[in-house]
Amino acid sequence: MKLCLSCASIIDNGNSCSACGSPISRDYDIIVSAAKSSVEFGILYRNYYESQLTRNGEISSKASIVPPDQWLVFIGIAALSGIVGNASYDLIKSVIRKIISKAKREGGESCFTEFQLESSHGIEIFIEYIREYNEGMPNVSPEVRSAIVEEILIHGITKGNSEDFTALLKRSRCNLSEIANILREAQHKELSSGSLHDLWDKMIDEESH
Numbered sequence: 343m344k345l346c347l348s349c350a351s352i353i354d355n356g357n358s359c360s361a362c363g364s365p366i367s368r369d370y371d372i373i374v375s376a377a378k379s380s381v382e383f384g385i386l387y388r389n390y391y392e393s394q395l396t397r398n399g400e401i402s403s404k405a406s407i408v409p410p411d412q413w414l415v416f417i418g419i420a421a422l423s424g425i426v427g428n429a430s431y432d433l434i435k436s437v438i439r440k441i442i443s444k445a446k447r448e449g450g451e452s453c454f455t456e457f458q459l460e461s462s463h464g465i466e467i468f469i470e471y472i473r474e475y476n477e478g479m480p481n482v483s484p485e486v487r488s489a490i491v492e493e494i495l496i497h498g499i500t501k502g503n504s505e506d507f508t509a510l511l512k513r514s515r516c517n518l519s520e521i522a523n524i525l526r527e528a529q530h531k532e533l534s535s536g537s538l539h540d541l542w543d544k545m546i547d548e549e550s551h
């Protein structure tokens with residue numbers, strides 16, 4: 343299952359969208375991986391550690407969070423298209439609403455309840471968290487930010503990138519916010535400059551038609 347980056351329909355199989363005819367973007371996998379890590383670290387881990395900090399006044403236990411649901415990744419792509427790309431806020435929100443209504447028809451709505459994505463406010467917070475993650479989380483408390491950066495490192499290392507991470511630790515002098523910056527830059531470099539630009543060109547807002 344893939345998301346059409348022109349009309350926000352779901353592509354179940356094949357190399358093009360059956361609704362609008364657009365081919366699957368050649369940067370699709372890179373875009374999905376950027377969206378996945380934005381949702382995973384910028385929202386799931388952030389929520390987990392922030393609520394722990396609020397509840398206990400400290401972060402004492404580390405999480406092992408399941409990777410984000412496919413639908414949440416799609417919503418993450420929509421958010422990134424306006425943060426790294428140039429989509430307008432209204433367009434992103436209508437893309438997100440289209441994804442949510444499709445997910446509900448397919449029985450995948452459980453993940454939306456947790457983040458209150460059926461309300462406009464919930465969608466705004468989701469987009470804001472993705473934006474903050476991609477800006478290095480300057481307003482997130484240092485304890486939470488450190489815990490998230492640690493997760494990013496652990497995930498990177500367990501994926502077999504240990505050589506890169508040794509270099510990374512050296513370059514950043516083990517400074518956690520510097521690590522966050524370097525990782526974010528690396529992710530943005532991977533996305534070719536235009537890969538998140540001019541998405542949703544065939545999007546029709548279902549609510550206004």
Ligand SMILES: [Zn+2]
Pocket residue numbers: 346347348349350351359360361362363364544
């Ligand atoms: Zn399409």
